[in-house]
Amino acid sequence: MDSTIASILLLDGLTNGAIYAPTNSSTVLVFAVTRVIFIPQGEFVAYGALTLAILQTGQVPGTVWLLLLLAGVAALMELHARWLHHRDLGAAAYAALKTLIAPVLVSLVTIWAAPQQFHLLVQALLSVAVVTAFGPLVYRVAYQSLESATPLVLLIVSVGVHFALTGLGLLFFGAEGFRNPAFWDLRLNLGPVMLSGQTIIIGVASLALIVLLWLFFERSLFGKALRATAVNRLGARLMGISSHAAGQLSFTMAALIGALSGLLIGPTTTIFYDSGFIIGLKGFVAAVVAGLSSYPGALIGAMFVGVIESFGSFWASAFKEVIVFTVILPVLLVRSLTSGHSDEDH
């Protein structure tokens, strides 16, 4: 291998890494706040890319119908829970309505806008809005009543949600794959390396996301409140932080980040209804590299996985995935040797 190939591979790897970085940060985020290992993160990525792809064709994306369905279920659950709790129909109806309003609005706007063939950026914005609306609903429907369960139960729930969302993706998008147009068709030749506009967008967007996340959790009161929930649910509740709200908020952020990654990745590769899983899992490997705890660490972890993947596919392309997923073992080994103790009573 000469330096030309190496630099091309490196750039390729860093670009991949920049795509995994947001996914993996939201894994870290969701885990930190709710102790949920959120396997369906990748589904948000696929949903984001596919929603935009369908909007491009001028049709109403299936995600809208799915969103309405999920909102309906969530509203019914909310109605039922409030009714059991207060026996007050007015309050229950109000709570249900509050659950419904945002998803329904987003859906209506999308249904109206779909045939109008607006500019790519408008469609991108709509896609993000649709997928982001999934976040709190998924939390409400699948996780909220299990908030105090052990991380292992929550992990198994995540697997269930992943199954359901993948199957629904197949139902609403079909088995066909899509590739989205680039947002910026710039081409820059820097010596041997060709830098495309999309690469620059990916890099900048991913870096910006991570910095924003870091600022949010380290510097804002809201972010600190979320972290407090993660450390001590009851304590946080006594301080007036609702654990339901914290969970829904973190899932909203996860969905938002997933949708954005979907837009970033859409132009670089063909996305199918089930593509999200592998992307999500690579985000995981990266998150584990980072120890599921820090955002700058998550970025470095993602870059590491991206570069391993691109060099792996050069040397042994058939075994690319094997290499990426086996890397986690030595990383875990190092972690177990350096941390040196197991947690008590988790």
Next chain:
Amino acid sequence: MKSPRTLGLLAFAVAIPLLTVLPLPDFWFTQLNTIGLYSLTCLGLVLLTGVGGLTSFGQAAFVGIGAYTTAVLTVQLGASPWLTLPIGLALTAACALLLALITLRMSGHYLPLATIAWGLSLYYLMGNLEALGKYDGITGIKTLGLAGFDFGEGRGLFVFLWAIVLLAAVAVLNLLDSRAGRAIRALKNGSQMAEAMGVNTFRYKVTIFVLAALLAAVSGWLFAHFQRSVSPTAFGLKMGIEYLFMAVVGGVGHVWGALVGAGLVKLLDDQLQVLLPRLIGTSGSYEIIVFGVALVLVLKYLPDGLWSMVEKKLPRRQRRNDWGDAAPLPERSKPATGELLLDVQAIRKEFGGLVAVNDISFQIRAGQIVGLIGPNGAGKSTTFNLVTGVLKMTRGHVVFAGEKLDGLPSREIARRGMGRTFQHVKMIPDMTVLENVALGAHLRGRKGVVSAMTRLNRDEERQLYREAQRQLERIGMGDYLHEQAGNLAMGLQRLMEIARALCSDPTLLLLDEPAAGLRHKEKQDLIGVLRQLQGEGMSILLVEHDMDLVMEVCDHLVVMEFGTLLTQGPPAQIQQDPKVRAAYLGTEH
């Protein structure tokens, strides 16, 4: 009269050969064979996840190792399948051991993540290796046979396969009801209690992970000779997740839940694969939607699985008392009264800049009851944890019966004769009082997993139960032997912990706030027990808040405040000490 459980088991064993002579369609046996294969893998998950509290999504990959090993060796090298089974098991054990050693020292969620990664990478490896036939896999595998008799794919294999399933189920049941089984059942609720009973929790976690992998490998070996071909799809992550799904639906805490889950999910899967595409109009694996939703619903509304509903209806198993004439367990030699037993020499614990325990020294002589008292936050519990090896001290020494304990883990300290209880009762609520107490005698037995599975441990088990009963009777709990521990009142739970500690034949008993949360009457009973133990020559270190109790039973008091030793002496002297009064009640300024 046999219990309904034993009768059920016998009926099961008789039903297996009987079914084959009934005029049932061959298709039934194909279905039942698949269910049997799934059941074997799920049995491993019951042991690992349901009982041990560890989760693996990678069981399908272990099935794959078993299946591919026999496929490659029998098809390409013409080896006998009876030879490939042990080879496959050895390979699986090696992989599982490696994974376990890497991940099990860390907190709970790393194992499932690692198994996901492992399941995926093995899938891609199988799909890309030329020698394994890439994604097409290997075909032309022969069916199993023995001494000229071909099992085939239907009835013959059915009997063989289900005999293995039944044997495996009985082996797991036997294991769970044994010395090793009690240790495994203690893993789920954190390692502190189990370690204090002398259980090497890491080793048991590795053991059950490897056992579960081996069950999966046997299933894989059978699978290859049943399907007569192998390809990566059957061993991918999706299948790994499905195994866990089966176990959870059936009841991951129950051996029979594994079989129920495997059967139900297999039948449901078949129905949905036909029904859903017809309903939706296009083909595709839509059944995963139903599975996903069902999984969430089960975890929400029936977290113990379907079998738990059956379990509730079954009469509780009564342990037959067969240990009356068992040989007593050997006891360690006890120090003479007045001999120096525990010598705490200037121990210190710093958490960052905070000095929680500041160079504390005190001594306990054999036969003494020493009380460690002090206001909240004085560092009593930290001192207690330093002595018992739960926390590592920054400096200082603890010398116990002439031996330095510095740096020893708590199970090694337990082995040297220190028995302890916990401030918040730690027990296994779904075991009986007797079984919980028998866990305390863990270090006095030797029998391991294999002798437990094959019931070669009976003599030792009888000895352990005899000891457990003796200790319970010693503290006046002889009427509660077969009560479920979780149903006991707080006072009795605390007494049970004392019996469990006594079961380890300790020379020093450490009690962490034994009177916390007790009612007056329960406290009187506790005082009675402590008095009686002292009369029998037991040495006790007591951390306690309750002044009445401490003053009544202790020979010597050690008073701490803000991490430092305030004073020590006999109770009467401490009671008069102005420093102690000031520490508890504040000073006048």
